[in-house]
Amino acid sequence: MINLNHLNYCYRSGVNVLHDITAEIEPGIHLLMGENGAGKTTLLHIMAGLRYPRTATECTIDDVSTSLRLPSVLSKVFLLTDDMVFPYPTIAEMERYHAPFYPNFDAALLAENLSEFGINPRDSINNFSLGTRKKAYLAYALALRTDILLLDEPANGLDIDSKTVLLRMLSRNITDNQTVIISTHTIWDFQNLFDGVLVLSQGRLVLAEKVWTIVKSLAFVNSLEPISNALYLTQNMGRFQAIVPNDGTLDTAIDYVLLYTALHSPQQSIITQTVKNAR
Amino acid sequence: MTQNISATDKFSWNRVMVLARYYYPNLRTQLIIYPLVSLLSGIILYFTTKSIAWGFLSGALSLALSIMLYLGPIVFARKQTRPIETLIPARSSEKATFILGYSLVFIPIMVYLPQFLMFTLMYHLFPISSDFAELIKTSFEFNKGFYGLSYVQGLVPTITCLFVVYAKRNNRLVMACVWAMVAMIAQTIVSGILGAIIAIRQFHNIANPSESPEAFTTDFMYHLMPYLVTFFIICAVYVIIMAVFTVRNICKKQV
Structure with a gap:
């Protein structure tokens, strides 16, 4: 479970992005909404341990602070943002060199996801279109089977068919004890998928239900x-x-x-x- | 077949090895080119003992080896992969151990060991004239006391380069190269100042060159040592401080 306990976050420039956010996020698929600049990506970064608040207790996963960046916590979380770049040119190499860090990684699920998207794991990601690259990343992120999966605008750049496939994949592969937070502006792509809703407005969490x-x-x-x-x-x-x-x-x-x-x-x-x- | 590792929070050498595997594809080119260039320079160094005409090329290769050492850490300056690197379920200390170990220990070994081995091999396979052999022997004897200093001195631009790679958010590649060169120039200036002090204060104390080579070397070392130790300490302190800052950046930097 993700615990946000009076979470505040301020950039080095002095801009206060998140104000006094308190929530308990239970397993399930959650929608994260907010206007541009509301702090959605920053919140996801904090949950993943990429950024950290002033005190360690402000964001914890299973009672362990995300800011400590401990392997036991990091192995439970994966964040996929819109601008993220994988370090290897193929998904096969990701599977070989990156996946061993994730104890629940499911190679069969990766193969299945990739085949559903029509992607060969040995093809170079650099030659993919933006949408195909996104699909390859999503297929890989889902196969890591982390307890917490944070997706920032996952449907961006996907065609209608791919969105349908992604929706099917999410509803089929996410288990009861997994927490998925999807930050998106195109809500209708995932209309009937969500178990919970988080709404940010100007850095404040106005709804978490x-x-x-x-x-x-x-x-x-x-x-x-x-x-x-x-x-x-x-x-x-x-x-x-x-x-x-x-x-x-x-x-x-x-x-x-x-x-x-x-x-x-x-x-x-x-x-x-x-x-x-x-x- | 993927073999997954456990997610224990204790420092794990096994995970450091898996991290080495993670970085391997990005280091592959360097792992091939560096020893090859070093081997080639070993061969050319041997040929300088045959003909003075090779001397220029030897100097150029020596400079190339130094630049390779100084800029080695730029392999970690991969574009936009920092978030995924930070997300890897390994202790920050494990990541820092691998990155520092690779940059400060493994790269110098890759740069200088093949050269030394190749030169030694060539030297034994194809003996050179006794005059040159004597010169090389004296040179080795003289340099013996400086290996520690040379190593630490070589690390000054290297650790600067690595520090910039992990401290900067943008233009990491260019900035790391620029600052490594700045560190090298600063180091040259400091050593130049020390050299000038030695020349002014100690020149008359150094033994008469007409003495035996052994006596000259011993006397020379005796008078030079305090200055070399001072320079060694300056370099070592700098390397340690920068290493601490680099570790801090690897562990704590917000992405």
Whole structure:
């Protein structure tokens, strides 16, 4: 489990990126949302131990600080960011020289993932298109089978078919004791995948909840008529979209875009309070 | 077949070996070229004993070997692979052990040992004139006391290069080369100042060259030693300080 305990992070330039973030992130697939510059990538870096806060207790994995960069913690985490570059020209070499550090690495799963994407592990990554390179990296990251997998914009640059394959891979291969945090702006790529939602706004964590708690407390309504008792209401292309309190009678799917917009509006505190009350 | 290693938090030499394997593909070219150039320079060094015409080439190769030593650590300046390197489940001390061990011990061995072995082999296989043999013997005798100093002196630009590789975020390759050269120039200036002091203060104390070579060497060493020890200490302290900073960067640097 990832524990964030009053996490603050400030760049050397003095810019305060993350403010007082507290959350317990349990196994499952979590969506991390936030505007540009909200601190999503910095938060993922801290969880992976690439950056560290002022005190060691502010970010821990299974009660061990990530800032210590101990092998027992690092072997549980893998971070794949948009600009990451693998040190070898082929995935086969990654498997040979890098994978031995990861005790749960699954060579069969890597072969399966690569074949699903139609990638030969011996082909040079340098000759791949951006999308194919991304697919190769994702296939490898999933095969490491780390307890915690942090993915920063994993669907960026993927074509529609590849996104479908990735979605299938994620839902099939992620086990119950794995924690996956996906930071993305293209939420609809992974619409029905998430167990939890983390929303950052200007460096503050405004929501960290399980999806079922959200749908238990809130309903996402879409109508041609204005909606009464809405906690948040917006109009888009002639239709009214609203978040209304759920008394347990409404069974609606979570609308992440609407939730995100609501959490970045003045109604933020009402929405979060309603969700908290439903815990 | 991939054999995975355990994720114990204790320092593990086994993991240092796996780290060596991890870095191996990036070091492969250096592992081939450095000993080859060194072997070649050993052969050319032998031929300088046959004809003075080879002397120029020998000097150029000696400079090339020094540059190879100074800039050896740039193999760790791979572009944009720092995050994945930091994420490797190994203790930072294990990473630092491998990186420092490779740069400060293994590279000097690769640069100078093949040259020495090749020269010795050629020397024994194809004997040279007795005058040259005597000269080489005297030269070896004279240099015997300086091997430690030469080694530490050679590490000054090397550790500077390595430090910059792990301290800088951008332009690591260029900056590491530039700072290694700056360190080399600074070192030359310091040794020049020491040389000038020796020339001014000790020249008249050094024995008469008309004495026997052994007596001259002993007397020369006796008067020179305090200055050489001072220079050795300056270099050693610098190397240690820079090594500590480099380890700190490897262990603590935020990516």
